[in-house]
Amino acid sequence: MVNLLGCFRKIHLVSHFSCCFKFKEMKYLNVAEKNDAAKTIASQLSNGTARRREGFSKFNKIYEFETNVRGVKSKMIMTSVSGHLMQLEFLKAYRNWQNIDPQSLFDAPVHKRCAADYEPIKRTLEREVRSCQGLIIWTDCDREGENIGFEIIDVCRAVKPNLTVYRATFSEITSTAIRRALNNLTTPNKHPSDAVDVRTELDLRTGASITRFQTMRLQRLFPEKIADKLISYGSCQIPTLGFVAERYKEIEAFVSQPFWKIKVSHTIDDLTVDFHWDRNRLFDKQACEDCYLIVLSNPNAIVQSVTVKPKSKWRPTPMDTVELEKLGSRKLKLPAKEIMTIAEKLYTKGLISYPRTETNMFSKDINLMSIVEEQVEHAIWGTFAQRVKEWGPNPRNGNKSDQAHPPIHPTKMAHNLAGKEASVYELICRHFLACVSKDAVGSETIVNITIEGEKFSASGLVIYERNYLDVYIYEKWNAKRIHHYEERQVFQPTEIAMNEGATVAPPLLTEADLIALMEKHGIGTDATHAEHINTVKERGYIGVVDNGGLVPGKNSHPILKSSFNSYVKMVALAFLYC
Numbered sequence: 001m002v003n004l005l006g007c008f009r010k011i012h013l014v015s016h017f018s019c020c021f022k023f024k025e026m027k028y029l030n031v032a033e034k035n036d037a038a039k040t041i042a043s044q045l046s047n048g049t050a051r052r053r054e055g056f057s058k059f060n061k062i063y064e065f066e067t068n069v070r071g072v073k074s075k076m077i078m079t080s081v082s083g084h085l086m087q088l089e090f091l092k093a094y095r096n097w098q099n100i101d102p103q104s105l106f107d108a109p110v111h112k113r114c115a116a117d118y119e120p121i122k123r124t125l126e127r128e129v130r131s132c133q134g135l136i137i138w139t140d141c142d143r144e145g146e147n148i149g150f151e152i153i154d155v156c157r158a159v160k161p162n163l164t165v166y167r168a169t170f171s172e173i174t175s176t177a178i179r180r181a182l183n184n185l186t187t188p189n190k191h192p193s194d195a196v197d198v199r200t201e202l203d204l205r206t207g208a209s210i211t212r213f214q215t216m217r218l219q220r221l222f223p224e225k226i227a228d229k230l231i232s233y234g235s236c237q238i239p240t241l242g243f244v245a246e247r248y249k250e251i252e253a254f255v256s257q258p259f260w261k262i263k264v265s266h267t268i269d270d271l272t273v274d275f276h277w278d279r280n281r282l283f284d285k286q287a288c289e290d291c292y293l294i295v296l297s298n299p300n301a302i303v304q305s306v307t308v309k310p311k312s313k314w315r316p317t318p319m320d321t322v323e324l325e326k327l328g329s330r331k332l333k334l335p336a337k338e339i340m341t342i343a344e345k346l347y348t349k350g351l352i353s354y355p356r357t358e359t360n361m362f363s364k365d366i367n368l369m370s371i372v373e374e375q376v377e378h379a380i381w382g383t384f385a386q387r388v389k390e391w392g393p394n395p396r397n398g399n400k401s402d403q404a405h406p407p408i409h410p411t412k413m414a415h416n417l418a419g420k421e422a423s424v425y426e427l428i429c430r431h432f433l434a435c436v437s438k439d440a441v442g443s444e445t446i447v448n449i450t451i452e453g454e455k456f457s458a459s460g461l462v463i464y465e466r467n468y469l470d471v472y473i474y475e476k477w478n479a480k481r482i483h484h485y486e487e488r489q490v491f492q493p494t495e496i497a498m499n500e501g502a503t504v505a506p507p508l509l510t511e512a513d514l515i516a517l518m519e520k521h522g523i524g525t526d527a528t529h530a531e532h533i534n535t536v537k538e539r540g541y542i543g544v545v546d547n548g549g550l551v552p553g554k555n556s557h558p559i560l561k562s563s564f565n566s567y568v569k570m571v572a573l574a575f576l577y578c
Contacts, residue, residue: 025066026074029129031081031152032138033145035060036348037173038080041138044175044350045076045182055079055124062128069134069182077128081121081139085151086112088200090208097212105209110201112151122155129156134164137188138181141169141404142356142527147196149188171405172353174412207234232539236524236532243517244542244550247509254505260288262295264449264456265495266483272494273482275301275449275456281501292498294452299496301449301456303489311444311461313477315468317398318407319431320360321526322519327431329512331474332423333548335537336511336530342424343408351414352428356527357405360398366406368393368436374413375429384471385433393436408432427474434472441465442477447485451493458482508549 032038039061042050046065055062063078094100094108114122129135135156139145149167157163166185170177210233218231260282264275282288319327321340328339343355362368372393375385409432414425442463449456460482469477485491509517515529524532536542543553 026069026072026134027132028069028074028076028134028136029125029132029156030076030078030136030138031125031149032078033081033083033140033148034344034348035080035082036345037138038063038078040173040348040350041178042076042078044173044178045078050078055120056127057082057118057120057124060121060124062124067182069136070185077132078138079124079128081125081148081152082118084144084148085114085118085121085155087115088112088197088204090204097216102209102212102216105212106205108205110204114155125152125155126159129159129163132160132163134166136166136168136182136185138168138170140354140356141171142354143192143196144527146189146192150190150193153188170354171357172411173348173350175350177411203235207232234532234535236518236528237535237541239521239523240514240518240532241536241541241552243514244509244536245552247506247550248552251505251508256502256504257283258285258500258502259283260285260498260500262288262292262454262456263495263497263499264301264451264493266301266491267494268483271481271483273458273460275447275458275493278455278457288498291454292496295454295496298452299492301451301491301493303485303487303491304448304450304455305446306485306487307446307448309444309446311442313440313442313469313475315396315437315439316431316435316472317360317396318362318409318435319428320358320398320400320407321356322358322515322529323360323431324355324408324428325515325530326512327427327474328424329510329515329548332420332427334420334424335534336515337534338420339424340530342421343428346414346421346425346428349414350411351425353407353409353411354405355408357408358400358402358526359405359407360400362395362397362407362436363401368395371409371411371432372436375410375433378413378429380426381430381433381471384437388433388437391438394438395436396439407435430471430473434468437471438465438467440467440469440477442479445482447482451496508545508551510548510550514550 030038030041032041042063042065045067046063050063050065053062053064059082060080065076065078066073067076068074069076088110089112090105091109091111094105100108135153137149137152139149139152153165157165165188167188168178168181169184169186170181211230214233215229215231219229261280262277264277266273266275279291282291316323324343325336325339328334329336332339334342340355343352346352347355369389369392372385372388376382376389378385408428410425410429414422417425440463442461442465445460445462447458447460449458459480461478461480463477463479466477469475511533514533518524518529518532519526523529537544540553542550545551
């Protein structure tokens with residue numbers, strides 16, 4: 001009987017503690033990088049039932065809901081920061097330009113501080129974390145996002161030192177991706193954050209010291225022109241500016257040269273075929289005239305060869321950040337900075353994948369068919385999406401992968417977009433459908449002829465299947481008719497002429513050209529190209545003229561108004577002290 005009573009008591013205690021454990025809920029503070037992302041994530045995890053309330057910052061709301069975390073029903077508090085919460089700066093004693101040697105800034109003490117504008121966000125985090133047992137970081141999954149995540153962690157652990165911290169890893173803000181991230185929480189990675197801290201400190205020390213040095217020096221050299229103006233330095237800003245300056249100098253120094261070439265035309269009925277001289281052009285008029293007279297002495301063309309071969313126009317590779325910036329700049333005529341701002345808005349709305357990626361190849365783990373199916377009902381390109389669905393999506397992959405994010409692609413069909421947002425979303429959708437479809441197919445006919453030993457050639461193109469070109473309106477491939485020629489055929493050209501021309505200066509760089517140069521020379525990263533270009537534009541160091549050409553900002557910066565040579569001196573001085 002005693003044993004039975006003891007067992008009963010044990011069963012009762014176990015049942016009691018099990019019930020207590022079962023009903024004990026965890027509470028997590030969730031922090032995203034921006035308010036739009038926090039709102040979307042909260043809506044997806046709560047199935048639209050999240051309750052909103054105010055934080056100390058009017059721009060960063062708080063969303064409350066319940067969901068399962070690691071199999072346990074949990075209360076979730078979702079809020080956000082607005083990018084970086086902290087900024088690195090020198091101690092107050094080192095901020096006086098006149099009393100501090102710029103050279104001393106290379107080893108002066110620095111510290112991180114929350115700017116006054118971000119104090120309300122910091123206070124919200126400190127208040128909310130007090131009632132939470134865990135913290136989940138939902139910032140963007142790149143180096144910068146990891147660094148922002150550790151800023152959040154530092155603020156929260158200052159209030160709760162033993163706080164448990166998790167990292168949600170995702171590349172798109174869709175319901176599937178967000179729930180997968182919540183079910184596969186990891187720990188934050190300090191190494192990428194440390195890399196950002198090192199880069200930030202280097203930028204601060206070099207930027208501040210060299211900016212102070214060159215500003216004070218140039219103020220002495222140009223007291224009336226500079227006055228109290230700041231001449232800033234940046235390790236990426238100066239090379240970016242240098243590319244524009246070098247092209248501008250090249251154009252200014254360009255001297256046009258006359259040249260001559262021989263043109264041969266053959267017209268039958270309404271079709272004229274132009275044959276191009278193999279020598280292309282000569283810069284010696286007399287030499288060209290000699291060739292021209294020899295050709296005229298016996299103006300019978302002999303067909304040496306007729307080659308017909310398959311011709312394909314390749315569909316694009318999947319889109320990475322650099323390609324988005326270049327295409328948006330060239331085709332949509334938008335600044336790279338604005339393109340990325342719009343892309344980030346589309347991302348936080350859950351319409352596209354993460355727009356900062358170096359990857360231009362789709363992994364086998366991505367369900368391309370489901371992405372294509374999302375676009376089938378679209379009023380404009382839905383018909384083409386249906387064709388891709390029937391073919392089976394087959395991407396023409398590139399060779400770059402950052403092992404973190406997939407190429408940029410639509411995640412769901414968008415409704416009610418307008419203006420520039422609609423244009424950027426359309427570019428991303430059309431590019432995705434093009435890259436997973438088929439190459440355009442045709443055949444090219446190349447005809448080589450000789451006239452008294454001088455060689456000429458012409459080509460024609462027949463297009464059999466347009467394929468990706470039906471959706472990718474940003475590229476053209478036009479058929480080009482040509483007469484039927486046979487080997488050893490002899491015919492007399494309709495016209496043989498000697499034409500004169502002149503070389504032209506290279507065009508001004510556009511933003512797309514500048515981004516390509518920055519990528520080629522390793523200036524900045526895919527995530528910062530647009531920022532660096534925007535910085536030198538905002539500071540008046542470069543300006544934009546008609547058709548998007550970039551010029552040194554002679555009309556927008558005092559030092560550049562005096563003479564372009566003064567500007568070149570400034571750039572050279574900055575490079576000297578890089």
